[in-house]
Amino acid sequence: MSKEVIKVRGGKMLTGEVDISGAKNSAVALIPASLMASEGEVLLEGLPEISDVTTLMSLLNDLNISTDLDGTNLRIGAEEAENMPLPNTKVQSLRASYYMMGAMLARFRKCVIGLPGGCPLGPRPIDQHIKGFEALGAKVTNEYGAMYLEAEKLTGAKIFFDVVSVGATINLMMAASCAEGRTILENVAKEPEIVDVASLLNNMGADIKGAGTDTIKINGVEKLHGTRHSIIPDRIEAGTYMIAGAIAGRNYRVNNIIPLHMESLTSKLEEAGVKIETGDDYMVITRPEKYKPISLKTQVYPGFATDLQQPITPMLFLAEGVSKITETIYPARFRHVDELRRMGAQIDKNSGTALIYPSMLQGAEVYASDLRAGACLLLAGLSADGITTIHNVGHIDRGYTDIVSKLQSLGADIWREKL
Structure with a gap:
């Protein structure tokens, strides 16, 4: 894996436009x-x-x-x-x-x-x-x-x-x-x-x-x-940036997407209170004043994508109530939970389900166990107090084109450091 870390200082508002890469x-x-x-x-x-x-x-x-x-x-x-x-x-x-x-x-x-x-x-x-x-x-x-x-x-x-x-x-x-x-x-x-x-x-x-x-x-x-x-646009990368906007976005636009491919995520974000304006090949996303708790279950397409189960978790800590995730595709896909707990997250997990409680996240040293867990930790860092340091970033680089530069262009305080 790469001998670099990604560092994120939370609390910054995201605005501007981001272009989604090929799938x-x-x-x-x-x-x-x-x-x-x-x-x-x-x-x-x-x-x-x-x-x-x-x-x-x-x-x-x-x-x-x-x-x-x-x-x-x-x-x-x-x-x-x-x-x-x-x-x-x-x-x-x-x-x-x-x-x-x-x-x-x-x-x-x-x-x-x-x-x-x-x-x-x-x-x-x-x-x-x-x-x-x-x-x-x-x-x-x-x-x-x-x-x-x-x-x-x-x-x-x-x-x-x-x-x-x-x-x-x-x-x-x-x-x-x-x-x-x-x-x-x-x-x-x-x-x-x-x-x-x-x-x-x-x-x-x-x-x-x-x-x-x-x-x-x-x-x-x-x-x-x-x-x-x-190639078609990457609906999982698009979903990851949509969630980033849901966490910290204001007049935040995601370009080069196929809205039809995003419907299962869009409906859950709107259910949580996120404001979304949809165009032919873009979405404009604004975070809400208050987040509502939601329940979601991963399913094969066109259901909620298992690859977005981990990335959406950080948003759920902001809700005023308990959210529930049920993972039906890969029930073991909760290795990010222990890392989120290092950041102060309150999560109960048991045999393919997780209950997510309102939590104030703190910056910490965390380790990406896989690609989407890495994205999850990066998104958690956007809302955390202080600096989050993510190790094993080679996992993230397997699936996201230049994610640090893209988030920097949106206003995130994020950078890479060599170990």
Whole structure:
């Protein structure tokens, strides 16, 4: 992790405008999907400037795939791609490395890849991915901590997901794009990032229908080609900045968002008393004089995103009453609670639920256990009395483009220091 800390001095009002970057959860699938283009170049526009992007570029380079990153635009040339085992150290640095499985299986019919890493959010098995690959005709084995996938050919199949999974939906959508015949995926995830990946694949020559619904139908094609694709805005980054505005904003504008993607958060912020003016691709947010307590439950899209469960917690300490969070996606996703308690927070947690009591937060030394926990602690620092020092900021840099500079431009007293 980075040998830096982020420091926040609380109590500053935020005002001005912030532009949201491209979606992390799209980018980490779009980049692997690009290796499926056996002809021509793929140009991805508007990528977030985060460490996960550079890690995935490095994985492509290991396969003899050319990458050229110019700001937020990435050119990928995969015509000369070679199938090589992928190094465990890189794969273990991000969960989404598992998308290399579906893409490589589609392109090469086999791959060897280390088990994925990423944020420690408790059990997140890839059994639905494996079940789907096997249904398409692949043999999947786990040997010495690496996954071996191989298929003489991929054949379309009807696959029902026992658990709604974004990762498995995207992985099987990629693999099935180059399978013989038709594949029907049922009980799939509906997230906007899935629609974004399907759009890229279709522009590359795939035949995918139904992305964004609970059934996706894919007619396999022989090969895919290059294209140009603009990524959607990051709804989790947008949500994080919306919450920052809810905590400390006055005439505070969030640009480059798709309001439809934010509805579950918007409704909860308004329920808490936050004033929100919505435009075609922006929102203006003003904190209320008094906050009302709320109850929320994380759910698959279009429900309240689990990735915003941690970031919204600091706002709830400002409410005049007890709020309740129920985490249904990753019940262990409460590792930020102990760090918030260092700041004087009153929270009771028990088996996937947390009760948040009104609390006056104090600056403290805290440690980010994962990406969204880091965002939570940073937002907590905005309202805390004194200076909050956040360690393990490499977690934050995995998912947020230049978050310190963006918050500084809004008036936050925030900076980085080397240890």
